[in-house]
Amino acid sequence: MSSSVGGVTPEASTVYLISEAHAYLKAAALRAVAQLGVADHLGDEPRPVEELAEATGTNAAFLHRALRLLSTNGIFRQEDDGRFSLTPLGQGLRTDSRYSARWGVVMSTMHTHWSSAFELGHSLRTGQPSFPALFGERYFDHVAGNAEAGAEFHGGMGSFSGAARRLALDEYDFPATGTVVDVGGGTGGFLRDILLENPGLRGVLFDQAHVLPGERPRDVAAERWSEISGDFFVEVPADGDLYVLSYITHDWSDDECVRILRNCRKAMAPGARIAVFDAVVEPGNEPDDAKLLDLVMMMLVTGKERTADEFGRIFDQAGLRLSRIVPADGPLSVVEAVAV
Ligand SMILES: C[S@@+](CC[C@H](N)C(=O)[O-])C[C@H]1O[C@@H](n2cnc3c(N)ncnc32)[C@H](O)[C@@H]1O
Structure with missing residues (x-):
């Protein structure tokens, strides 16, 4: 006994x-x-x-x-x-x-993710993601340079994030008019949803050239949609009234986020807002999807999921102020910032 x-x-x-x-x-x-x-x-x-x-x-x-x-x-x-x-x-x-999880499930369990998870001990020992040690390049360089991985990632990303963003979208009050810039907006599914529900807004989809779809959604009028390619570490499109960053800040370290956010700060029209759609890590021991996704960031990239205080600190360093957190009925919240 x-x-x-x-x-x-x-x-x-x-x-x-x-x-x-x-x-x-x-x-x-x-x-x-x-x-x-x-x-x-x-x-x-x-x-x-x-x-x-x-x-x-x-x-x-x-x-x-x-x-x-x-x-x-x-x-x-x-x-x-x-x-x-x-x-x-x-x-x-x-x-x-609607918002099928099928390709999000496949993307979340793709070979490179699975192998990186297998080597999570490397990350714990070194404080570095395991992906580059295994595959010899940074995660987003791999996705950019490898057609198959790119198709699996970008195809899966819309499915991965669609439903969670939808739940957050329901809670957030978008401006009635003006321009919304989706920074790192991928293939544009989220921007389309935002524009369809906010008929007074125009949209700019900003991402790397090889990611942009090159055609607007059929149900969005031509004068409301534009695509701009570029590197958000260099600059982001100017004069937006709302800068949306959906599943962006969690990919990057604090220093890298500050660079992206400073570029948004420089580009913002007077009175503009930044809306970060990302998980917010809560204290306590309850099951929390943010803590699972945090390990995905740990093994693949330099980023992490953040607490409210951690968001506040990166905004401060970028000349911004966390104005409010709008929780949603799902894994994402909207963390909003305004210029100081
Ligand atoms: C995790 S995905 C998020 C995509 C989309 N916002 C969503 O919620 O599904 C990150 C996005 O950042 C883009 N990205 C990565 N590095 C970038 C850079 N230096 N400049 C602009 N976009 C970049 C990627 O191409 C990708 O579309």
Whole structure:
């Protein structure tokens, strides 16, 4: 009979820890079914695994085992007769779901991310991301110079951030008129959403030349949309009334953020605001997506997820003042700053 600590025996502790270590297999199974498009073959009715295997070109017995696991965390559900269905929480895996998670799941678990996570000990020892040590270049240089990685990253990014940004968008009051500059706006999905809901705004999509889509969304009028390529460490487009930075500051160290924010500060029209859409790390021990995403930043890039105080400090150094934090019903908040 073992002694217990806080009511937990040594055996129970070990069993728990080994189970936690196996948690990566849930991500692996999720990646596999997302890649294979299994959810696209599940509609309103549960289906036998043999039909799903036939439709996805997979081995029925093995698919059964993966779906059985994913039915333990509420993504799929195995009925009493053995057929599988997609739960309401699993619906986002379908390619046709609004803000589909499918390519975001694939991007979040892509080979380079997975390998960097495997080497997280390197980051803890050196205080540096593991990605450059493994792949010989910085993460964004790799994404820029490698067509396949670029397609997987930029294709996945819209899916990765779309739903979270949507939830934050609902909470934030955009200016009624003027110009919104989406700094590092990627392929423009967020700017499109902002313009569709704020008909008095014009939009400037700013990113590196190879990332810009080169055509405006069909549902946005030509006079409301422009694209400018450049490097936000050099300058950002001038005279904006609102500078949106969505999932940007978390990619960069404090010093790098200060350079980007100073460039926004220089470019801002009088009375303009900066709206950072990023996670805010909260104190305490509750489950917090920000703390997961923070390790993604640790292993890939020089950035991190920040607390409110940490945001305040980088704004101060850039000649800005944190004016308010607008929390959303999701992993993102809007951290707003104005010129001092
Ligand atoms: C994490 S993604 C965020 C994309 C988008 N804002 C979103 O929320 O999905 C970071 C973006 O920053 C862009 N970026 C990276 N370095 C940049 C630079 N030096 N100048 C301009 N954009 C840059 C990348 O091309 C990419 O689109």
